[in-house]
Amino acid sequence: MNYIDKLLQSEDLVSPGISACQGCGAELILRTALKIMGKDTAVVIPPGCMAGAGVVGWNFDNGLKVPVHISLLDNTAAFMTGVKTMYEFSGKDTKVVGIAGDGATSDCGFQSLSGAAERGENLIYICYDNEGYMNTGFQRSGTTSKGSLTSTTPVGKVIKGKEQNKKDLPMIMADHDIAYTATLSPAYMQDFVRKLEKAASFDSGFRYLHIYSPCPTGWGTAPECSIDIARKAVQTNFFPLFEVENHKYTLNLEVKNPQPVSELIKQMGKFRHLTEEDIQEMQKMVDRKYNKLKALAAMSQDN
Amino acid sequence: MGKIKAVTGNTSAALGAALSKVQVVAAYPITPQSSVVEYLAQMIADGDLPARMVQVESEHSAMSVVQGAVAAGARAFTATSAQGLALMYEPYFRMSTLRFPMVMAIAGREMTSPEGVWGGQQDTISVRDAGWIQYYVENNQEIIDTIIEGYKVTENNDVLIPVNVCYDGFFLSHLYERIELPEQSEVDAFIPNYNPTHYAFNPERPMALDPMTPGDILMEYRESHLQGMQNALGVIEQVDKEFEKAFGRSYGGLVEEYRCEDADTILVTMGSMTGTAREAIDAKREEGIKVGLLKVRVMRPFPVEKVRNVLSGRKAFAVVDRNVCFGWNTGALYMEVKAALGSLGEKISSIPVIGGLGGADITQKHFMQCIDLLEEVKKTQVEHKTVWLKKEGIA
Numbered sequence: 223m224n225y226i227d228k229l230l231q232s233e234d235l236v237s238p239g240i241s242a243c244q245g246c247g248a249e250l251i252l253r254t255a256l257k258i259m260g261k262d263t264a265v266v267i268p269p270g271c272m273a274g275a276g277v278v279g280w281n282f283d284n285g286l287k288v289p290v291h292i293s294l295l296d297n298t299a300a301f302m303t304g305v306k307t308m309y310e311f312s313g314k315d316t317k318v319v320g321i322a323g324d325g326a327t328s329d330c331g332f333q334s335l336s337g338a339a340e341r342g343e344n345l346i347y348i349c350y351d352n353e354g355y356m357n358t359g360f361q362r363s364g365t366t367s368k369g370s371l372t373s374t375t376p377v378g379k380v381i382k383g384k385e386q387n388k389k390d391l392p393m394i395m396a397d398h399d400i401a402y403t404a405t406l407s408p409a410y411m412q413d414f415v416r417k418l419e420k421a422a423s424f425d426s427g428f429r430y431l432h433i434y435s436p437c438p439t440g441w442g443t444a445p446e447c448s449i450d451i452a453r454k455a456v457q458t459n460f461f462p463l464f465e466v467e468n469h470k471y472t473l474n475l476e477v478k479n480p481q482p483v484s485e486l487i488k489q490m491g492k493f494r495h496l497t498e499e500d501i502q503e504m505q506k507m508v509d510r511k512y513n514k515l516k517a518l519a520a521m522s523q524d525n
Numbered sequence: 526m527g528k529i530k531a532v533t534g535n536t537s538a539a540l541g542a543a544l545s546k547v548q549v550v551a552a553y554p555i556t557p558q559s560s561v562v563e564y565l566a567q568m569i570a571d572g573d574l575p576a577r578m579v580q581v582e583s584e585h586s587a588m589s590v591v592q593g594a595v596a597a598g599a600r601a602f603t604a605t606s607a608q609g610l611a612l613m614y615e616p617y618f619r620m621s622t623l624r625f626p627m628v629m630a631i632a633g634r635e636m637t638s639p640e641g642v643w644g645g646q647q648d649t650i651s652v653r654d655a656g657w658i659q660y661y662v663e664n665n666q667e668i669i670d671t672i673i674e675g676y677k678v679t680e681n682n683d684v685l686i687p688v689n690v691c692y693d694g695f696f697l698s699h700l701y702e703r704i705e706l707p708e709q710s711e712v713d714a715f716i717p718n719y720n721p722t723h724y725a726f727n728p729e730r731p732m733a734l735d736p737m738t739p740g741d742i743l744m745e746y747r748e749s750h751l752q753g754m755q756n757a758l759g760v761i762e763q764v765d766k767e768f769e770k771a772f773g774r775s776y777g778g779l780v781e782e783y784r785c786e787d788a789d790t791i792l793v794t795m796g797s798m799t800g801t802a803r804e805a806i807d808a809k810r811e812e813g814i815k816v817g818l819l820k821v822r823v824m825r826p827f828p829v830e831k832v833r834n835v836l837s838g839r840k841a842f843a844v845v846d847r848n849v850c851f852g853w854n855t856g857a858l859y860m861e862v863k864a865a866l867g868s869l870g871e872k873i874s875s876i877p878v879i880g881g882l883g884g885a886d887i888t889q890k891h892f893m894q895c896i897d898l899l900e901e902v903k904k905t906q907v908e909h910k911t912v913w914l915k916k917e918g919i920a
Contacts, residue, residue: 264726284733288728290733291725291726292735294589294615294616294619296615297585297589303551303579303593304549304594304597304599305593305596305726307594308597308598311548311599312597314728341579341580
């Protein structure tokens with residue numbers, strides 16, 4: 223079955239009436255991910271956009287049609303570990319899936335994530351990366367891109383936007399030697415679905431999926447352009463699609479003639495203040511990261 | 526009668542968890558609790574305990590893992606001390622407010638600063654309002670027995686509040702004492718395998734665990750939690766009576782009185798210092814002084830009625846605290862006892878006593894001096910200034 227039929231025929235496990243901002247990448251990611259994971263899944267979502275959108279529930283209404291818990295901002299992977307440990311103890315195969323924003327993943331939640339990854343817990347952890355604490359009003363996170371305007375890295379007379387580089391989570395997670403690491407983009411649905419299925423197919427080990435999640439509200443982009451932006455992030459090599467399994471890095475899409483990163487950021491209000499020099503620096507960062515990834519992929523083929 | 530063994534307090538705690546057939550253990554080592562984790566890891570490695578153990582990277586995750594496990598229907602266990610407890614405060618508070626039953630052993634340790642690793646009750650006292658039931662036990666036998674009692678209390682449908690079994694770090698955690706090991710079959714009969722009829726994270730009955738909850742509904746949760754605490758007062762007493770029937774030992778439930786019948790004055794204690802206090806009471810009784818002992822075994826829920834009944838009609842009492850209550854210039858137990866007495870407290874002389882912090886000794890001599898001071902103050906109705914138990918004696 224092709225991925226489109228698969229998505230058409232799978233039950234939407236998100237309750238009716240749940241909706242995030244217009245053009246939200248995370249809502250699309252959540253709905254699609256849960257369609258692939260299926261009903262025998264328990265979901266853990268820390269505070270963030272998806273919890274804020276009511277996905278865990280409001281008053282006495284459930285947000286999902288499967289068990290769902292709003293974990294603490296910093297204990298998602300540890301809570302998941304406890305649930306899965308007891309499921310295994312009592313002979314249940316139910317998948318335990320975490321769906322967390324990049325702030326909860328890369329900052330205060332990183333300790334519990336890293337611990338669970340190091341122990342090789344039998345879990346699927348999905349990070350929707352919208353580059354900041356968007357639910358609370360677009361504050362800076364460790365995964366906010368350098369130069370980005372956020373509400374805590376304002377563009378002022380002296381300091382203009384975030385001064386530090388983005389923490390490279392997928393690379394860091396892959397270096398935990400976990401079972402499976404992959405980057406996904408909602409603009410490349412076939413690859414997206416395949417990677418979710420792949421993550422679901424393991425019967426042990428930690429699987430980490432890092433998904434680029436456009437945020438019109440926080441990024442200052444047009445809601446109807448979210449998929450276009452997600453595609454450009456891949457086409458500029460700003461967000462390359464790759465996967466790591468058995469210590470082997472694979473580039474899933476080698477862009478023949480990558481567009482300059484300026485093509486991506488010109489659509490984003492959060493980068494409007496960047497100078498030519500800033501953009502050149504960002505291009506260098508993109509090239510450096512991509513070359514490193516290519517080298518790792520080449521090394522993987524040699525071994 | 527069970528087997529007699531010589532074990533440390535930490536081993537006693539681990540054995541209590543093992544006899545209670547816990548299913549998931551998650552813990553992170555910290556002085557003076559570490560050997561609890563080591564002992565359980567060894568039992569599981571040897572196949573003597575068919576539980577899953579998660580070797581977490583922090584106490585925050587230890588509490589989070591057991592929280593997930595209990596959400597999925599487990600009987601769970603963890604243990605910690607001081608800084609570890611402070612680090613896990615966030616999921617710790619949530620454990621009780623989720624009304625998840627479990628037992629956690631705490632080898633009490635003074636909080637930093639100044640830096641130290643030695644015993645104290647400041648760690649657990651500082652979180653006494655985080656919604657957990659808190660026992661403070663006197664010796665290694667009481668540790669193992671209270672862990673078993675604790676599971677029966679916490680899993681009671683009228684309670685469903687997690688339980689701390691607090692024992693003084695080093696004074697008990699590292700001290701070898703004779704204990705009688707309950708038989709597995711007897712423990713099985715006392716607390717059958719945990720089979721919750723209702724648990725939150727059941728894939729066959731999907732539900733949202735902890736959705737956004739507005740204040741008017743949240744208040745219903747809090748009201749129910751407070752009621753659960755009040756229910757626990759009776760359940761703790763009942764379970765201790767049942768324990769006595771099954772195992773031949775009991776601890777008075779919420780409080781234990783020692784030689785109080787005709788006492789003019791009362792020493793109030795909590796934890797391992799109680800054993801030393803008993804010796805001092807015996808010695809002073811030899812001298813003809815009518816002094817008794819009130820051991821407070823349960824700090825949360827606070828046994829208001831019991832404390833009031835024991836102290837009512839006495840001439841004076843002293844409360845010895847191995848902790849401080851910042852802002853009150855006393856220890857916490859003193860403050861709690863005074864609150865329990867209400868206007869009755871105005872008719873009884875009282876002495877707040879603080880000692881034994883950071884592993885300092887509380888000696889029999891200290892208690893003898895406290896009793897002497899009680900004899901002086903009992904003639905008037907006064908609240909004595911706070912007394913500190915120093916190396917050279919009381920001051």
